[in-house]
Amino acid sequence: MESTELMYNLFPKEEARTEKPPRYMSKFRTSVVQEKKSHLDAMRTMGPAKVEVPSPEKYLMKHSKPQLPENVPKYSRVTGGTLRKPDVPKKTDNPVMGIHTNKDFVKTNVLENTTAVARKPPPIYADTKRGDKQLLEKSGLVPKYIKKKDYGETPEYLQQRKEETRRTQEQYDDYVKQRMKQGAMKQLSDQERQTLLQGLKKNWEELHHQYQGLSVVIDTTPKKNRKERLESAMKQLENDINLIERYKTIYIANN
Incomplete structure (x- = not known):
């Protein structure tokens, strides 16, 4: 008496299609690539890109250093270019004199500190007896x-x-x-539903009585087949009983 017709199979289901958003591409990608390539090209060598090759006659003597040309610009790692920051002044250089200002730093600091708003501490709580704060x-x-x-x-x-x-x-x-x-379907009444349910349970009890009467040792093919048939029939009856007990309103086809 189990019906294979379900309410979810009566209507066509629409497949949920999720469109993947396009991949994010930064508008600065080309400029970043060019800038990185320029930096890599500038640092491909350990020294200047073009240096005059010394001749074999002018070999280095002991305790001597190679002399680089003066017109070759030096590369700066800080600025990323060929310009360098000014050198640290030597101890023999005199500082710039004659620069004066009318600003009173003492009064300015006092005014800023007196008019400043006190900083509020963030709210915290202690979660241990030792006073650990979070x-x-x-x-x-x-x-x-x-x-x-x-x-x-x-x-x-x-x-x-x-x-x-x-x-x-x-x-x-x-x-x-x-x-x-x-007129293609009709609804089972409560009395018909109870009668059908009692009949199914009675059939299951009869099959269960036969199943209990099987031999303990199943050593032949007919015994094995009979046991499998009884188990399959009992399983089908259990599914039918659960289906009828779960739903109180049951419709059946007249044909």
């Missing part, structure tokens, strides 16, 4: 979520799911009503 905001004790505009409202996806369930149930009810008007 930030209160990250503890979950601050009621910051109840101040949101959508606090306490049903999420939109739950509302959509509820509306789809209601619409599907209405369509199924309309379909059942139309089929019942056409």
